[in-house]
Amino acid sequence: MIRILLADDEHLIRGAVAALLGLEPDLEVVAEVGRGDEVAAAVAEHDPDVAVLDIEMPGADGLTVAERLDASGARCSVCILTSFGRPGYLRRAMAAGVRGFVAKDAPTQELAAAIRKVHGGGRYLDAELAAGAMAAGDNPLSEREREILRLTGTGTETARIAARLHLSEGTVRNYLSTAMTKLGESNRVAAVRCAKEMGWI
């Protein structure tokens, strides 16, 4: 029996995935949490074999959680289950020692297959996603560029961004300009959108 922890902020979906996994005779969901920052405690308490993590979660996102579990030398394996198979996400997951990566639009039985593979010490990657990540290449943005794109994406004005980061407005515009050049986009809205889709911010 493979013991599973499920982390996803959408309660109903979490319950549905638990129901799906409950249909498999060799799988057992032993814990469910709705926030990233509750995963560590739940792992400590329930000692699951595999942690199935969503990426978009309040508290801490699934990739950050995976990195922390990896750094703390936790016994349990991690399988990411997410809506967005963005290239940047996949790379960050691999770097964090994640061995399974399944998209929410994958075939129904793929999650159980991934969990078994991961529990057996193997890896499970969606072929489409892996190909996409290879094609997209590395994240070309610097830390400053990412930060400023993130803030721009929330609708923050240039002046406010400059104030918050202790920069001149011209410098903020300059980072946006280099980011736009790197992403091949011609304005800030398009650059933010592109960076988000790649999983780079």
Added chain:
Amino acid sequence: MIRILLADDEHLIRGAVAALLGLEPDLEVVAEVGRGDEVAAAVAEHDPDVAVLDIEMPGADGLTVAERLDASGARCSVCILTSFGRPGYLRRAMAAGVRGFVAKDAPTQELAAAIRKVHGGGRYLDAELAAGAMAAGDNPLSEREREILRLTGTGTETARIAARLHLSEGTVRNYLSTAMTKLGESNRVAAVRCAKEMGWI
């Protein structure tokens, strides 16, 4: 036995929700589709009692599908199941004769409860969402403003938007300006974000 049609573009999630509903003795999933534009045919073929529709789908979004079903006088009731409980979505759904509206982060048993209520001729609304919709008020944006906000949100340059809509650039900027004023935002990125969160574009 209540016969259900399930429409959601995320295959794995669709399967999971089907598994969840399969646990209920009085519910039966008789059809599953992954695109909005496949719903009509599936309804005609399987004659379900209740159609459970996601909003974000390729082909046609769930609200559009609900409006079409309503207009065609279909026998089956509609229950919307979505990640985003945006005020504008709820209003559009009500206008389309939808009688159930459930958020994906609602408690696990809420979907089954909503389906039973809707099948019995009643209505089922998440109290939180309904309150949010009341508080947000009506969509203040005109058709032109929505269209231009949508295009701006995809990263399209002002000049291209003007060309596509056969307007001068100044007019496009003006619509963005009035939209920004109505939404209380100070730049186009913020306005797009705000309108999206309200479900107004």
Added chain:
DNA sequence: TCGCCCGCATGACACCTGTCATGCCGATCG
């Protein structure tokens, strides 16, 4: 019928944005 309001559309003006030239610093490499 007459104002009145609202949506649609435009051009002009002030200001914000995107780009460029420039410089500094640390890392990498021949």
Added chain:
DNA sequence: CGATCGGCATGACAGGTGTCATGCGGGCGA
């Protein structure tokens, strides 16, 4: 070591952006 490259930071300039005054036409209440 000196050369070179990439990240960080700035100011100046041209052009795009947000705002305003203005006008047209359709619907709606007085």
